[in-house]
Amino acid sequence: MLLAPVPVRGRVIGPNNEPIPGATVVVKGSTVGTATDADGNFSLTLPDGNVTLVISSIGFANQEVAVNGRSTLSITLQNDTKALDEVVVVGYGTQRRQDVTGSIATVKAEDLRTQGTNTVQKSLQGRVAGVQIESSGGNPGSGVRVIVRGAGSLNNNDPLYIVDGVQVDNINNLQPTDIASFDILKDASAAAIYGSRAANGVVLITTKGGKKGENRIDFNAYYGVQQIAKKIDVLNASEWATVSNTAHDAAGLPRLDIAQNPESLGAGTDWQKEIYQTAPMQNYTLGASGAAKTSPTTCRAGT
Incomplete structure (x- = not known):
């Protein structure tokens, strides 16, 4: 007796209820399958209603779901925490992190926010091996200089800054709370991607964007004091x-x-x-983010 084909529809979402486009939905043990659309939806005709579906997507752990005669499914994928299988974008393709031979340093966005500083450069101090963060001058407000692999040029030792795929002169206007990911390409292999501009290293930054169906108000504040660590013993x-x-x-x-x-x-x-007086320091940032169905929008204000 031949079983009648069974149509099934469903939606694949992530742990934060965000849709996962391009996820693969395959009948276990067969080649019957499909992929989710931009909203995470899929439809598939099954050979019968008692099969098991295997759902997979890059960055998420695979999940098996038994249909059990259901016509509508809601599937939630969890983030894959296996760091060695993480996909790394290297500029001319993608590789698993364990296969990357170049020197790539990654700083988590959570670590930048917990430093209690109002600049990205100061938040990086002491967190990346082979990267020196130092003051660019002795004058107040002179800024911070980032040096990757030491001094490599007589004129300019600043790395190449790429923010959301666009080259910028500096990252002084970025707040640590605006950053979603922070990667530093430290070795000479970066020249294969960016040419001579990568002679002093490359800093890749991805900023946060709004998520569809989610409106958020973020407020961050800190207050502290700073004072000189040691005075010089001089004559009166x-x-x-x-x-x-x-x-x-x-x-x-x-x-x-x-x-x-x-x-x-x-x-x-x-x-x-x-x-050298004991000086107070404080910083406040207020951000509102969200996204419509057509285009994401994000705005932030800081003092």
């Missing part, structure tokens, strides 16, 4: 005058008028104490 006014007199006497030179009577000068002013 009286001690300086004594040393000055000794030096001038040894050189056969007349003493300075200001140093004639060291005891009258006292301790003087401790300029390190006057300059």
